[in-house]
Amino acid sequence: MAHDIEIIEKTPAEYSYKKRRSDRLMRSQLMMFALMIFMTLISFAAVQAGFSAYFVVPVVLLLAAVQVGLQLYYFMHMSEKGHGLVAFFMYGGMLIAFLTVLAFVTIIWW
Amino acid sequence: MTTVANSVGQKKGFGATLWDWLTTVDHKKIGILYLIGGGFFFVLGGIEAMLIRLQLLIPNNDFVSAGFFNELITMHGTTMIFLAAMPLLFGFMNAIVPLQIGARDVAFPFINSLGFWMFFFGGLFLNLSWFLDAAPDAGWTSYASLSIASTGHGIDFYAIGLQIAGAGTLMAGINFLVTIINMRAPGMTYMRMPLFTWTTFVASALILFAFPPLTIGIFFLTFDRMFGGNFFDHTAGGNTIIWEHIFWIFGHPEVYILILPAFGIFSEIFSVFARKRLFGYSAMVFATVLIGFLGFMVWAHHMFTVGLGPTANAIFAVATMAIAVPTGVKIFNWLLTIWGGSIKITTPMLYALGFIPSFVMGGVTGVQQGAAPLDYQLHDSYFIVAHFHYVIVGGVVLAILAATHYWWPKMFGTMLSEKLGKITFWFFFIGFHMTFFLQHFLGLMGMPRRVWTYMDGQGWNLFNMISTIGAILMAIGVIVLIINIIMTTAKNVRVGNDPWEDGRTLEWAIPSPPPFYNFAQTPLVRGLDTYWIEKQEGHNGYTAAEPVTDIHMPNGSIIPFFMTLGLFIAGFGAMYRVDHSWGLAVLIFGLAFTFLMMALRSIKDDLGYYVTKDQIRRTERGRD
Ligand code: HEM
Numbered sequence: 001m002a003h004d005i006e007i008i009e010k011t012p013a014e015y016s017y018k019k020r021r022s023d024r025l026m027r028s029q030l031m032m033f034a035l036m037i038f039m040t041l042i043s044f045a046a047v048q049a050g051f052s053a054y055f056v057v058p059v060v061l062l063l064a065a066v067q068v069g070l071q072l073y074y075f076m077h078m079s080e081k082g083h084g085l086v087a088f089f090m091y092g093g094m095l096i097a098f099l100t101v102l103a104f105v106t107i108i109w110w
Numbered sequence: 111m112t113t114v115a116n117s118v119g120q121k122k123g124f125g126a127t128l129w130d131w132l133t134t135v136d137h138k139k140i141g142i143l144y145l146i147g148g149g150f151f152f153v154l155g156g157i158e159a160m161l162i163r164l165q166l167l168i169p170n171n172d173f174v175s176a177g178f179f180n181e182l183i184t185m186h187g188t189t190m191i192f193l194a195a196m197p198l199l200f201g202f203m204n205a206i207v208p209l210q211i212g213a214r215d216v217a218f219p220f221i222n223s224l225g226f227w228m229f230f231f232g233g234l235f236l237n238l239s240w241f242l243d244a245a246p247d248a249g250w251t252s253y254a255s256l257s258i259a260s261t262g263h264g265i266d267f268y269a270i271g272l273q274i275a276g277a278g279t280l281m282a283g284i285n286f287l288v289t290i291i292n293m294r295a296p297g298m299t300y301m302r303m304p305l306f307t308w309t310t311f312v313a314s315a316l317i318l319f320a321f322p323p324l325t326i327g328i329f330f331l332t333f334d335r336m337f338g339g340n341f342f343d344h345t346a347g348g349n350t351i352i353w354e355h356i357f358w359i360f361g362h363p364e365v366y367i368l369i370l371p372a373f374g375i376f377s378e379i380f381s382v383f384a385r386k387r388l389f390g391y392s393a394m395v396f397a398t399v400l401i402g403f404l405g406f407m408v409w410a411h412h413m414f415t416v417g418l419g420p421t422a423n424a425i426f427a428v429a430t431m432a433i434a435v436p437t438g439v440k441i442f443n444w445l446l447t448i449w450g451g452s453i454k455i456t457t458p459m460l461y462a463l464g465f466i467p468s469f470v471m472g473g474v475t476g477v478q479q480g481a482a483p484l485d486y487q488l489h490d491s492y493f494i495v496a497h498f499h500y501v502i503v504g505g506v507v508l509a510i511l512a513a514t515h516y517w518w519p520k521m522f523g524t525m526l527s528e529k530l531g532k533i534t535f536w537f538f539f540i541g542f543h544m545t546f547f548l549q550h551f552l553g554l555m556g557m558p559r560r561v562w563t564y565m566d567g568q569g570w571n572l573f574n575m576i577s578t579i580g581a582i583l584m585a586i587g588v589i590v591l592i593i594n595i596i597m598t599t600a601k602n603v604r605v606g607n608d609p610w611e612d613g614r615t616l617e618w619a620i621p622s623p624p625p626f627y628n629f630a631q632t633p634l635v636r637g638l639d640t641y642w643i644e645k646q647e648g649h650n651g652y653t654a655a656e657p658v659t660d661i662h663m664p665n666g667s668i669i670p671f672f673m674t675l676g677l678f679i680a681g682f683g684a685m686y687r688v689d690h691s692w693g694l695a696v697l698i699f700g701l702a703f704t705f706l707m708m709a710l711r712s713i714k715d716d717l718g719y720y721v722t723k724d725q726i727r728r729t730e731r732g733r734d
Pocket residue numbers: 251365366368369411412430431433434437472473474475476477478479480485488489490494497498501502505506
C-alpha cells in the first residue's frame with residue numbers, strides 16, 4: 001500500500017554536517033570509554049593495594065558516581081536537546097530519594 | 111490483516127463484541143473498561159461500607175461477627191482506594207487526556223490495555239478471597255506485626271492481589287507520562303495544557319515514584335508470609351516498623367495521586383460553568399507540582415505516635431503543614447474563577463460548588479492532625495476517619511461523580527438527565543455530611559477507629575445512628591445515578607460536539623463520542639482553552655495543523671489479557687504452595703505462560719494498519 005509518508009532527502013551540506021557531527025561524537029565516546037575503563041582499573045587497584053577501607057570506599061563510590069554521569073551524558077545523550085524533562089525527572093527522583101534517606105539517617109534512626 | 115472493519119459501526123454479534131473489548135487498545139474503550147471495572151468495585155466497596163455502618167448503628171450490635179467486621183473494613187478501604195477511586199480516575203484520564211492534547215491515542219496502547227487487565231485481575235484476585243478462604247483482615251494499611259500474625263490466606267490475597275494491580279497502575283502512570291510528554295499536538299506547549307492534563311501528568315509522576323516502594327513493601331510481606339522471610343519479624347532480626355515507613359512513603363503520595371486529578375476535574379468544571387478563564391492558571395500549575403514534591407516529604411505524619419522522637423515529629427509536622435499552602439492557593443484560585451463569572455448551575459457545577467467547603471474542612475482537620483502533640487489525641491480515633499473521608503469522599507468521590515456527568519456526553523454521546531443528576535447530588539451531599547461530620551465529635555469523645563462494636567452509655571449512640579442514616583442517603587444517591595445511567599442509555603438521545611455549549615478544551619471540538627482515530631487532522635493549538643479561542647473567532651471545530659492524510663493505527667491484541675491471566679494463575683500457585691505440593695507447579699506454569707506471551711509479543715511484528723484518506727473523508731461526511 002502506498003501511503004503518503006514524507007521522505008525528506010538530505011542536502012549534501014546537511015549530509016556532510018551530520019557526518020562531521022557523528023565523527024566528533026564517536027571520538028568523544030571512545031575517549032570516554034577509555035576513561036571509564038581507566039577508572040574501573042583504579043577502583044580495582046585501590047582495593048587490591050590494601051588501603052584503609054575509609055579511603056577505598058569513598059573513592060570507589062565517587063568514581064562510580066562519575067561513571068554514572070559519563071554514562072548518562074556521553075552514551076545516553078542526556079546533554080542533547082529534548083532531554084530536559086528526562087533530566088528533571090531523574091534529578092527530581094534523586095532529590096526525593098536523597099531527602100528520604102537523609103531523614104532516616106538523621107532524624108528518624110539516630 | 112484486521113483492518114478497518116472495526117472502524118465502521120456495523121452491528122456485531124455478541125462474540126465479536128466481546129472479542130473487540132477483550133483485545134481493544136483504543137484509549138477511549140479502555141477508559142470505558144476502567145469505568146466499568148472501577149464502578150463495579152465502587153459498588154462492592156459501597157456494600158461493604160453499608161454493612162459496616164449497619165453494624166455500628168446501635169451499641170452492642172452483633173449483626174456481623176468481629177472477625178467478619180475486620181475483613182469488611184480491610185476490604186472496604188483497600189477496594190475503595192486501589193480498585194475504585196484510582197481506576198475510575200484512570201477511566202477519565204484515558205478517555206479525555208489524549209483528546210485534550212490533540213492526540214490519536216496514548217503513547218503505548220498495548221501497555222495501556224495491559225495496565226487495565228492487571229488492575230482488573232488483581233482486583234478479582236483480591237476479592238476471590240471472600241469465597242476461597244478468609245478475606246484480609248489487617249486493615250488497608252496491613253501493618254506488619256498484625257498482618258504476619260493473621261491466620262489463613264487472607265493477607266496473601268492482599269499481597270498478591272495488590273502486587274498485580276499495583277504493577278498495572280505503574281504501567282498506566284508511565285504511559286500517561288510518555289503520552290503527555292510526547293504526543294501533544296503542535297502548539298500545545300506545557301503552559302497551554304488544560305488543568306486536568308496537568309494534574310494527570312503530576313499524578314502519574316507521583317505513581318512513578320511512589321508505587322515502587324509499595325511493590326517492595328509487598329514483596330517483603332509476601333516473602334515473610336509465603337517464603338520464610340523475616341523482614342518484619344523482630345524475633346528473627348527483622349523490624350516491624352520498616353513496613354510502616356515503606357507503606358507511608360507510598361501511602362501519602364498515594365492520597366495525592368487521588369486528589370490531584372480531582373483538582374484537575376474541578377478546575378475544568380469551574381472555568382467552563384463560570385464561563386471564565388481559570389484564574390491564576392500558572393499558579394495552579396505551580397501549586398500542583400509543588401504539592402507533588404512536598405507529598406513525598408511528610409510520610410511520617412502517619413507515625414507520630416510510633417515514637418520517632420520529638421525532632422522527627424517536629425520536622426514532619428512542619429513539612430505537613432507546608433502542604434496546606436499550595437492547597438490554599440488552589441482553593442482561592444477556584445473562588446476567584448467563580449467570582450464575577452456568568453455561572454450556570456449544572457450538575458457538575460453543583461458538585462464543584464459542594465466540593466469547596468467539604469474539601470476545606472478535610473484540609474483543616476488534616477492540618478490539625480499534622481500538629482504532632484494534638485495527633486496523640488486524635489490518632490486512631492474516629493476523628494481520623496472523619497478527616498480522610500472528608501478529603502476522599504468530599505474531594506475525590508465528588509470529583510468522580512462530577513466528571514461522570516461532565517464527560518458522559520463526550521464518552522457515550524448521550525446526556526445524563528440533569529434532573530436526576532441533581533437529585534443524586536443532594537442525596538449524596540447531605541448524606542455525606544451527615545455520615546462524617548459527627549464522626550469528628552465521636553473521635554473527640556474517645557471512640558476508637560476500627561472497632562467492631564461499642565458499649566451503651568458513652569454518649570455515642572445518637573451520633574452513630576445519624577451517621578448510619580447518612581450512609582443510607584448516600585447509597586440512595588448512587589442508586590439514582592445508576593437509574594439515570596440506565597434510562598439515559600435506553601433513551602439514547604444523541605448529542606453534538608459541545609453539548610454543554612461552553613466547552614473550552616479540545617475534546618469538545620470533535621464529535622461525541624469521537625471517531626476511533628479522534629482527530630481527522632491533527633489540530634493546531636493556538637492558546638490555552640483552545641476550543642474557546644476558536645469559538646471566539648467564529649470557527650466551528652478546530653484549526654488543523656496538517657492536510658488529511660492516512661492515519662496509522664495500532665492493531666488490537668489479546669496478549670495483554672493472557673499475560674495477566676498467567677500472573678493471576680501464578681498468584682494462586684504462590685499462595686497454595688504453602689499447603690499443597692501442586693502449588694509450586696502452578697506458580698511455575700503461570701509465570702512461564704506470562705513469559706511465553708511476552709516472547710510472542712516480542713517475536714511477532716505487529717505494525718498496525720492504516721486508515722486511508724477516503725475512509726476518513728467518508729466517516730467525517732457521514733457525521734454531518
Ligand atoms: C491539607 C492536606 C492534608 C493534611 C495536612 C493531612 C494530614 C493527615 C495526617 C496528619 C494524617 C494522620 C492522622 C493519624 O493517623 O493520626 C492523615 C491521615 C489520612 N489522610 Fe490526610 N492530610 C491532608 C490531605 C489528605 C488528602 C488530600 C487525602 C486523600 C485524598 C488524605 C487522606 C488521608 C488518609 C486516607 C488518612 C488515613 C490513613 C490511615 O491511617 O488509614 N489526606 N492526614
